[in-house]
Amino acid sequence: MNSLFTPLSWSDSGLILTGVWNTVIISVVAIVVGTVLGLIIGFARSESNKMVNALFGSVLDVLRSVPLIIQLILFSTFVGAMGSPLAPFVAGSIVLSLYTMAFMSEVFRSGFESVSPSMQIAARSLGMTKWQTIYHIRLPIGLRAVFPSWLGVSLSVIKDSALVSVIGYMELLRTSEQLISRTQQPLEILIGVGIFYFIISYPLSHYGRYVERKMAI
Amino acid sequence: MDYEFHWNIVFQNMPELLNGAFVTLHVSVLAMLLGVVIAILLAIAKMNNSKPFCYVATVWVEIARNTPALFQIYMAYFGLGAFGIHLSPYVAVLSALVFINAGYLTETFRGGFQSIPTTQYSASKSLGMTSIQAYRYIILPQMLRRIYHPMTNQFVWSILMSSLGILVGMSELSGTTQRLQSLSFRTLEFFIVAAVMYFIITKLVLFSSSLLARRLFKGEI
Numbered sequence: 001m002n003s004l005f006t007p008l009s010w011s012d013s014g015l016i017l018t019g020v021w022n023t024v025i026i027s028v029v030a031i032v033v034g035t036v037l038g039l040i041i042g043f044a045r046s047e048s049n050k051m052v053n054a055l056f057g058s059v060l061d062v063l064r065s066v067p068l069i070i071q072l073i074l075f076s077t078f079v080g081a082m083g084s085p086l087a088p089f090v091a092g093s094i095v096l097s098l099y100t101m102a103f104m105s106e107v108f109r110s111g112f113e114s115v116s117p118s119m120q121i122a123a124r125s126l127g128m129t130k131w132q133t134i135y136h137i138r139l140p141i142g143l144r145a146v147f148p149s150w151l152g153v154s155l156s157v158i159k160d161s162a163l164v165s166v167i168g169y170m171e172l173l174r175t176s177e178q179l180i181s182r183t184q185q186p187l188e189i190l191i192g193v194g195i196f197y198f199i200i201s202y203p204l205s206h207y208g209r210y211v212e213r214k215m216a217i
Numbered sequence: 218m219d220y221e222f223h224w225n226i227v228f229q230n231m232p233e234l235l236n237g238a239f240v241t242l243h244v245s246v247l248a249m250l251l252g253v254v255i256a257i258l259l260a261i262a263k264m265n266n267s268k269p270f271c272y273v274a275t276v277w278v279e280i281a282r283n284t285p286a287l288f289q290i291y292m293a294y295f296g297l298g299a300f301g302i303h304l305s306p307y308v309a310v311l312s313a314l315v316f317i318n319a320g321y322l323t324e325t326f327r328g329g330f331q332s333i334p335t336t337q338y339s340a341s342k343s344l345g346m347t348s349i350q351a352y353r354y355i356i357l358p359q360m361l362r363r364i365y366h367p368m369t370n371q372f373v374w375s376i377l378m379s380s381l382g383i384l385v386g387m388s389e390l391s392g393t394t395q396r397l398q399s400l401s402f403r404t405l406e407f408f409i410v411a412a413v414m415y416f417i418i419t420k421l422v423l424f425s426s427s428l429l430a431r432r433l434f435k436g437e438i
Binding site: 062065066067068069070071073074077078081082155159160162163165166173177180185186187190191193194197198201202205 | 220279280282283284285286287288291292295296298299300373377378380381383384391404405408409411412415416419420
């Protein structure tokens with residue numbers, strides 16, 4: 001008797017690998033763009049006065065206080081309603097990058113503010129220009145201090161990239177969902193997906209904690 | 218721009234949206250309470266040296282921390298079906314959130330407990346306190362102060378993550394929004410209102426938590 005469902009087979013590996021690749025690529029894009037923008041905004045926030053800082057902060061706060069899934073749906077419907085629909089990958093990368101930026105800017109701001117003012121004064125008194133101080137003193141020290149937090153945010157972005165599936169991007173979890181509806185083998189497929197995320201996230205999170213411990217002493 | 222906004226239909230459906238918001242709050246409060254209870258047990262298990270309990274706690278924590286929330290929800294909703302366990306969307310989302318909250322809070326509790334020097338315990342014993350008194354008056358108040366902010370963040374996080382209920386057909390705020398927009402095709406309007414409501418809920422929670430902190434810790438935070 002022919003069953004309505006076909007079991008999981010080796011010919012599905014191409015589809016799964018596409019899903020893996022799509023998850024990796026959108027996470028990398030979001031982390032890179034989010035880090036660059038976050039670095040710029042975080043630096044601007046640590047430089048600017050209280051008023052500008054609060055203004056920046058409240059705008060970024062919206063990105064952090066609205067669920068990512070709502071942001072994704074809103075953005076992709078919005079550009080669609082404006083008459084220029086974007087591909088799921090583009091829309092997803094834009095939203096995910098901005099979301100990452102909101103967290104990264106906070107991370108980098110705290111990093112820049114952790115560099116003590118007396119160290120900057122010392123650098124200036126040694127004859128460094130303002131930009132030399134930034135480049136040789138504030139950037140390296142500030143960035144090193146926040147490396148574990150940066151890693152933590154990046155890992156959560158990899159995990160949050162699963163949500164881009166709601167606007168139709170074929171990342172790993174959506175691929176697996178489609179396979180589940182065809183094969184009716186949810187457990188095997190989901191465990192495989194879980195192992196994939198775990199393999200990426202587990203070593204890196206341990207490395208982050210190791211670095212944090214090493215720096216604490 | 219040739220999109221016309223029609224807000225009327227959203228306001229007509231406001232009671233249903235508010236009802237959805239209530240379910241969101243409801244599920245996140247419940248997930249937080251259960252998560253805290255389990256996390257306390259897991260933290261004790263992790264700090265104890267009894268091997269089997271320690272393994273269970275470690276595996277729980279690592280899985281919860283290193284896999285996406287959406288994966289946990291799918292696991293609860295689709296995955297458990299393989300064992301003949303069919304959860305309703307509400308229970309599936311709730312159990313996934315409890316699982317993750319417990320995982321994250323275990324580390325928070327353990328870190329908070331270990332940040333109190335053991336000499337404090339010895340000092341209170343030497344002052345003639347019983348060990349219950351030492352925990353009640355010396356260790357726990359200090360620990361609460363340190364884990365209060367991480368706990369608030371975790372609560373906000375679970376409010377935001379309960380929005381994933383949209384994908385398994387749960388009728389919390391985003392699920393209700395999804396259903397209403399599919400009836401009326403006013404997608405933008407409904408989701409804008411949902412976003413505003415999430416923002417307000419988050420801000421209210423943070424505001425009341427800082428009020429409570431001021432009352433609890435009397436400005437010594």
